[in-house]
Amino acid sequence: MKKDILLVEASPILLASRTKTLEKQGYHVTGASTAGEVAKLMRQESYDLLIVDAEVPEVLGVLSSEVPTLIMVNEEMAGSPVGLPLGIWGFLVKPFTAREFSRSVGEAIDKADALKDTIQQKILLSLNNTSKLLVSEAETDKFFKHILEIVAAETEADRVSVVILDEKTGELAVKAKVGLEPGIIDADEKIGQWVMKTSQPLMVNDKVDANPNVKEIMSQLGASSLLSVPLVTSGKAIGLINGVKVAKGARFTAGSLEFLSILAEQAAIAIENANLFRSVEKQRLQLEKLIEKATLTQENERKRVAIEIHDSIGQQVVGVLYRVRAFDFLLSASRFTEAQAEVNEIKGILEKTLNELRRVLAGLHPLALDELGLISTLRQEVEKLNQETDTKCHFQLEGTPIELTSSREAAIYRVVQEALTNIRKHANATEADVQLHFEPGTVSVKVSDNGKGFKLDETNMAGHLGLLGMKERAEMLGGNLSVTSKPGSGTSIVLTFPTKS
Amino acid sequence: MPIIRVLLVDDHQVVREGLKRMLEPDKDIKVVGEAVNGEDAITQAELLSPDVILMDIKMPDMDGITATRQLRQKMPDIKVIMLTLYEYVTEAVEAGASGYILKDASRERLIQAIHDAYNGYSPLAPSLTRQVFTELANLSRVIRDSLLSERQCEILRLIAVGLVSRDIGVKLCISESTVKKELAHIFDKLGVNDRAQAVSEAMKRKLI
Numbered sequence: 114m115k116k117d118i119l120l121v122e123a124s125p126i127l128l129a130s131r132t133k134t135l136e137k138q139g140y141h142v143t144g145a146s147t148a149g150e151v152a153k154l155m156r157q158e159s160y161d162l163l164i165v166d167a168e169v170p171e172v173l174g175v176l177s178s179e180v181p182t183l184i185m186v187n188e189e190m191a192g193s194p195v196g197l198p199l200g201i202w203g204f205l206v207k208p209f210t211a212r213e214f215s216r217s218v219g220e221a222i223d224k225a226d227a228l229k230d231t232i233q234q235k236i237l238l239s240l241n242n243t244s245k246l247l248v249s250e251a252e253t254d255k256f257f258k259h260i261l262e263i264v265a266a267e268t269e270a271d272r273v274s275v276v277i278l279d280e281k282t283g284e285l286a287v288k289a290k291v292g293l294e295p296g297i298i299d300a301d302e303k304i305g306q307w308v309m310k311t312s313q314p315l316m317v318n319d320k321v322d323a324n325p326n327v328k329e330i331m332s333q334l335g336a337s338s339l340l341s342v343p344l345v346t347s348g349k350a351i352g353l354i355n356g357v358k359v360a361k362g363a364r365f366t367a368g369s370l371e372f373l374s375i376l377a378e379q380a381a382i383a384i385e386n387a388n389l390f391r392s393v394e395k396q397r398l399q400l401e402k403l404i405e406k407a408t409l410t411q412e413n414e415r416k417r418v419a420i421e422i423h424d425s426i427g428q429q430v431v432g433v434l435y436r437v438r439a440f441d442f443l444l445s446a447s448r449f450t451e452a453q454a455e456v457n458e459i460k461g462i463l464e465k466t467l468n469e470l471r472r473v474l475a476g477l478h479p480l481a482l483d484e485l486g487l488i489s490t491l492r493q494e495v496e497k498l499n500q501e502t503d504t505k506c507h508f509q510l511e512g513t514p515i516e517l518t519s520s521r522e523a524a525i526y527r528v529v530q531e532a533l534t535n536i537r538k539h540a541n542a543t544e545a546d547v548q549l550h551f552e553p554g555t556v557s558v559k560v561s562d563n564g565k566g567f568k569l570d571e572t573n574m575a576g577h578l579g580l581l582g583m584k585e586r587a588e589m590l591g592g593n594l595s596v597t598s599k600p601g602s603g604t605s606i607v608l609t610f611p612t613k614s
Numbered sequence: 615m616p617i618i619r620v621l622l623v624d625d626h627q628v629v630r631e632g633l634k635r636m637l638e639p640d641k642d643i644k645v646v647g648e649a650v651n652g653e654d655a656i657t658q659a660e661l662l663s664p665d666v667i668l669m670d671i672k673m674p675d676m677d678g679i680t681a682t683r684q685l686r687q688k689m690p691d692i693k694v695i696m697l698t699l700y701e702y703v704t705e706a707v708e709a710g711a712s713g714y715i716l717k718d719a720s721r722e723r724l725i726q727a728i729h730d731a732y733n734g735y736s737p738l739a740p741s742l743t744r745q746v747f748t749e750l751a752n753l754s755r756v757i758r759d760s761l762l763s764e765r766q767c768e769i770l771r772l773i774a775v776g777l778v779s780r781d782i783g784v785k786l787c788i789s790e791s792t793v794k795k796e797l798a799h800i801f802d803k804l805g806v807n808d809r810a811q812a813v814s815e816a817m818k819r820k821l822i
């Protein structure tokens with residue numbers, strides 16, 4: 114490819130002759146003789162090299178440090194290069210021969226080429242750095258656009274797109290695109306399917322050589338050449354970058370293929386990192402939510418217990434205190450018969466208080482579980498229902514019991530207790546079943562009845578049945594609680610925990 | 615001495631019963647009725663016209679403070695003693711309670727409190743006096759500050775002992791013109807025209 118040179122020279126004669134020298138060497142030369150022209154041209158075009166006569170008025174002020182620049186100076190300026198702008202790539206001290214001129218230009222061009230490679234590396238590096246921040250959708254979009262820009266600039270393609278595989282649906286979707294709209298829908302995806310299948314880059318500069326499928330897509334696209342590179346991480350294609358040229362005879366170079374391959378590799382790593390980061394972040398958020406929920410559940414539980422203690426035990430203790438004071442007075446007044454009666458009543462209240470205390474404690478932690486174990490405790494609950502109500506309740510144990518954590522045992526016990534209370538109060542059932550089922554990998558308990566059932570919705574769960582708390586508790590412990598019920602056809606509650614098999 | 619007729623208000627039967635047993639042996643006190651919440655208390659009070667009500671605070675449907683406030687309107691002669699585990703003294707006083715006794719009070723103290731309330735005094739649990747004093751002090755300060763600032767009071771005090779504006783300024787480390795500006799504010803707030811009137815008005819209102 115011909116290098117573009119902008120030559121800035123005040124003297125028309127010198128401008129003409131130096132242009133001729135450069136053109137003879139195969140460069141494409143644009144001439145300018147004032148600072149204004151230079152500024153304008155530099156805005157419009159990009160040049161591989163600027164050759165500037167420093168004596169053109171004000172020209173040094175319009176130079177850019179980003180464009181390689183060879184500067185022609187007189188001896189005086191060469192002695193004190195102060196005031197020259199940054200980004201000067203070389204000096205030519207006037208006067209010089211045409212040969213010296215040619216050699217300096219050649220060196221400057223080589224230097225510029227070498228630096229361009231470094232710039233490419235820098236771009237890739239920046240790609241890698243950005244990827245660490247690809248957490249949000251917006252950042253990912255920005256990253257894809259960044260890739261587009263680089264590819265479009267580097268390969269001079271008429272259309273570039275980034276296509277990514279959706280892991281869940283297994284479908285390809287265009288995430289970012291630039292340039293011409295293809296004449297057909299899904300063109301990018303169609304190319305993608307082909308490339309994804311092989312996981313190999315595909316470069317077609319001559320349709321004649323191409324696979325019929327590819328040829329077909331290219332025709333539909335109106336593409337004269339095609340470059341498509343898969344994004345591969347851990348041996349798996351997760352998407353691709355497509356480039357298309359439409360002009361007749363426009364080709365992708367081997368350099369473009371190489372460039373795109375490196376870019377795709379980097380981008381794939383970046384995307385994978387971002388995905389990993391996101392899944393870790395998601396897990397972290399889930400954990401946070403879980404902890405919050407656990408804290409809240411605990412706090413509610415404490416509140417409930419506090420109210421209960423205050424309302425029952427607290428008040429009874431106050432009552433007893435008053436009675437004891439009355440007793441004290443009666444004793445001091447030698448009213449012994451009344452004092453004796455008072456003591457008897459105090460005993461009665463204290464017994465009641467003790468029962469209350471047992472009840473509150475059982476609510477805090479079912480002590481029976483520790484003494485009898487889960488299975489016997491459940492049997493006991495079932496037996497209690499049989500004795501106290503007309504519902505016929507059966508307990509069934511299936512599989513080989515394994516040891517459970519005490520919090521899971523408590524959760525199972527509470528769910529059964531809650532379910533049996535519901536049966537007692539609301540279900541109007543003639544039969545009920547409690548099944549404790551052990552199998553490798555899971556333990557589950559099912560409480561079902563043939564009662565009147567209810568319409569299942571959140572309010573019922575929360576208000577009517579008090580099972581919502583159970584559900585939360587179960588989920589907190591890694592389990593799952595499901596309720597099925599229909600008016601007229603009974604209720605079934607299943608609590609399942611995964612276990613180590 | 616006439617018998618003091620008492621109404622017990624508490625949502626827990628066991629507490630009411632205990633109170634009754636504790637008070638009954640006292641020959642001057644007679645428990646004439648019981649109520650289970652604020653609303654019930656008002657109904658019973660209208661029916662029985664007790665001399666003193668022992669009123670719990672936290673009760674379902676209507677709390678003791680609300681009931682006390684309504685009783686004060688309807689039957690201002692009844693003396694209400696709050697009898698509670700909690701400390702809501704300010705609210706109770708504002709609602710019109712005559713006394714505030716904690717539930718752990720001894721029999722003697724409770725009987726004394728009933729007598730005191732009956733005789734027009736305001737029995738208060740000793741453990742709460744400090745809180746009441748602090749709140750009273752805060753309240754007085756708020757009221758006074760809304761009228762005169764600390765500096766304005768100081769200026770008036772110095773005028774009362776015979777200092778002129780310049781000396782007051784020196785003493786308070788402010789300029790004489792600030793003293794005069796403050797004085798104008800003081801006259802304005804107290805509705806007076808000169809220093810002598812200001813001092814006497816402030817003294818009358820117990821501001822200095």
